Amino acid sequence: MAKEKARDLRAGIALLWGEQDQPTRGPKPSLTPQRIAAAAVEIADAEGLDAVSMNKVAVGFGVSAMALYRYVPGKAELVELMVESVLADVPDPSTAGTDWRERVTAWARRSAEVHRAHPWLLAVTAMRRQLMGPNQLGWLDAALAALEPSGLTAAEQHRVFVLVAGLVRTVAQQDADFDEQHSQEWNSLTGELLDRHADRFPTLTRAIAAGAFAPDPVDPLDFGLARILDGVQLLLDRPTDRA
Amino acid sequence: MAKEKARDLRAGIALLWGEQDQPTRGPKPSLTPQRIAAAAVEIADAEGLDAVSMNKVAVGFGVSAMALYRYVPGKAELVELMVESVLADVPDPSTAGTDWRERVTAWARRSAEVHRAHPWLLAVTAMRRQLMGPNQLGWLDAALAALEPSGLTAAEQHRVFVLVAGLVRTVAQQDADFDEQHSQEWNSLTGELLDRHADRFPTLTRAIAAGAFAPDPVDPLDFGLARILDGVQLLLDRPTDRA
DNA sequence: CAGATGTGTTTAAGGTATATACAGTTCGAG
């Protein structure tokens, strides 16, 4: 972050967009940036993002760590490629009918699926994003396309997109935080602490007693989408509020 | 993450809650976990989270890196303390009137302020959260207290809390991504790419032309809160939908 | 006034990314 490698921003772009001229001399490359990224994704899926090291990825291919640098400028760019790889399957809103709410819902669900399949995505995109690859832009395009029939202005569409994309991230984080036993442990440990300090957190204590933190049958994505899209619909119905 | 240090979960708790018996023998400690955390926060604020190393923090106190381990079990716990430190000023919803929307809005604004002052907070809390300190629980308590007059059920209050807290994070991320010149560069580079691939991203191209990505005078937090809380109000007005 | 119990330092081990120099391979131009 503070390092501000910045290397060559353009190199990163060329890589993400696959815009680099193939060399003609020299030995045939045994790898591709895409294969490397795919291997890194596998590691991250299985063992978490921290387990992805140049060394580990390289060993998977039976080459030395430095070999990867022939294909990828550095780890940051590799991570960008991982994101791009995981977003390969860009949704098409037109397959989800013409109702903007259904289209947005479909987009959000697809996005949530990706996050569920690749939990590290959340942490990766939480840090500074340098640039977007074609697939990332594709998802953005799809979201805006989903919103197009709504009758919102361009600026409003953008604002709503931010809201919905944020909701997906929120839900993904919720999912990641509360895996089974972790939740168990949290409840017991925090419960114990709360008992000892009930007076400091009166509302929370009451809320827990009232079951606010019990397992919730309602899908948080559905709940969030319903509230947000209801709010947007209200905005559409009330032109007075629209700047 | 995959490392799963786990060290001693209880040690972390004791640290966060200040529940450790002071030693009586030996030399007087020259530091405290709190002072260490404060120094780390300063570094993170000034130079980014990556700049926070045990060494750098220690040098600031004129001691060796290992000295810090007398006060803090490890870096993970230090980061937890940093979060706790930054959340020291827990809001009190009762000062924001009795209207639940105003109270929630006040809470969200306060939270957004903290995120703006300490951008690293976003990245830190995006990773696995182990436990919450008293201040973190205080903020949670405050949010639920803000929602209490709404008439929502406990479960609903929790769901809405997640939504609002998520919105704050979304906005914070938006803020972090788009600092001045970064936005400039993004616009020029991405604009160039889009020109070259306009056919692949028709909606996006149109949206940009329509000004969807132009500087927006509307505060994204206000916009998001308005939509979400409108949606929640609608839920309150329509008891049929409430499971 | 011991000795137990702290603090802080030094040393070192095992990670990480990656710069640099080099060896070996392959194509293409003369």
Add this chain to the structure above:
DNA sequence: CTCGAACTGTATATACCTTAAACACATCTG
């Protein structure tokens, strides 16, 4: 056909990082 340019992959080395372990010293308690 050959030689050099261009390329791949490796080995080495640097500069970080966290943190374990052994040690010297300070301080309170019995």
